[in-house]
Amino acid sequence: MAARKRPVTGGIDTHGKTHHAAAVDETGRVLGDQQFAATADGYRALLAWLRSFGRLIKVGVEGTGTYGAGLARYLAGEGVDLVEVDRPDRKTRRSKGKSDPIDAIAAARAAVSGQAAGTPKTRTGPVEAIRALRVARRGAVKARTAALNQLHGLITSAPEAVRASLAGLPRHAMITACASLTVDDTAMTDPIEATRAALRAVATRVQALDTEIALADRRLRPAVAKTAPRLTALYGVGPEVAGQLLTTAGDNPDRLRSEAALAHLCGAAPIPASSGRTDRHRLNRGGDRAANNALYTIALTRMRYDPRTRDYVQRRTKQGLAKTEIIRCLKRYIVREVHTALMADFTALSTA
Structure with a gap:
């Protein structure tokens, strides 16, 4: 009876095909460890095994956004209190070793x-x-950039008979011209014909990726606008920026206890770097860098078009601040607006 009432905490090291679980009591004493399959049946067996040691208080899981995503969803659905656990740092692993049970x-x-x-x-x-x-769109954008670079490289080094008709054309016209090139498949040992074939193949790929990106945008815009109308209404926040900030916050932004927590998550909160009588802060290079880039995009847009922000930049410049320091300050103010909008949007979603 005492064992059933004993508070138990679980820890899980997640992998692609298996998960390794451990159970400890309230003092950190190990009660047991065991490996389970990363399947629905394995999730059920893992939870039953943890509960066999006593009253399960919470479970720390590594990689809840990758290998542990399915397990985390199952445990949350079963009412288990979950905690996100970072992997041990290199110093700890060097001193204590590395294995699934550890x-x-x-x-x-x-x-x-x-x-x-x-x-x-x-x-x-x-x-x-x-x-x-956004994962699919981002991959298409990256592939399109690589294809355009290949196209420019092929044109630059192409034989004069090919290059003369393509060099200097605007991008869209260049892609269309390359995609419409005629190719003799029986003469692929000729550099001119081979270059024309390569240009046509790459240009056709660019056109296909343009279509894929346009389709992704048509799907994303209404989804983002419906989920976060207040966020997208902020000055300088478009569908792509809003989508990134939503992804960073997640479906449960209440896990961000304050605007300071969101700023830290986005890498927009300065880090104390004081020592002795020196009181200073340094740039935060951690956090979600994609979210930090989204804040940077908002800041640049406002610095160029928003009168209120331009007045702020002028005032801070007269005080001696550099442009990079002003942008850091702007990011922190923007986080405050973003946090307020996110909380309002998700409150409206939960009550709808």
Whole structure:
């Protein structure tokens, strides 16, 4: 009876095909560890095994956004209190070694001690849908950039008979001209014909990627506007920027306890770097860099077009601040507006 009432904390080291779980008591003493399959049946067996040691308080999980996403969704659906656990740093791994049981026990102890206290994203709402669509769009944009670079390189080094008709054309006209080139497939040992074939293939790829990106945008714009109308209404926030900020916050932005927490997550909160009588802060190079870039985009847009922001930049410039320092200040103010808009949007979604 006492064992059933004993508080138990779990820790899970996640992998592609298996998950390794460990259970510890309230003092961090190891009660057991075991490996389970990364399947629906394995999730059920893992949870039953953890509960067999006593009253399950919470579970620390590594990689809730990757290998542990399915397990995290299952545990959350079963009412388990989840904690996001970062992998051990290199110094700890050098001193204590690396194995699945060691990592699972470390995750459990980090959860029971409070060292790991982050709430993972639920990944069960409209933001997860937006994230999936953005993954496909981002891949298409990256591939299109690579294809355009290849196209420019081929034209630059092409034989004069090919290059003369293409050099200097605007981008759209150049892509159309390359895609409409005629090719003799029987003369692929001729540099001119081979170059024409390569240009046509790459230009056709660019056109296909343009179509894919346009389709992704048509799917994303209404999804983002419906999920976060107040966020998209902010000055300088378009569908792409709003989609990134939503993805960073997740479907449960209440896990961000304050605007300061969001600023830290976006890498927009300065880090204390004081020593002795020196009181200073340094640039935060951590956090979600994609979210930080989204804030940077908003700041640049406002610095160029928003009268209020331009007045602020002029005033701070007269005070001796450099442009980079002014942008850092603007990011912090923007985070405040973003946090307020996100909370309002998700409150409206939850009550709809």
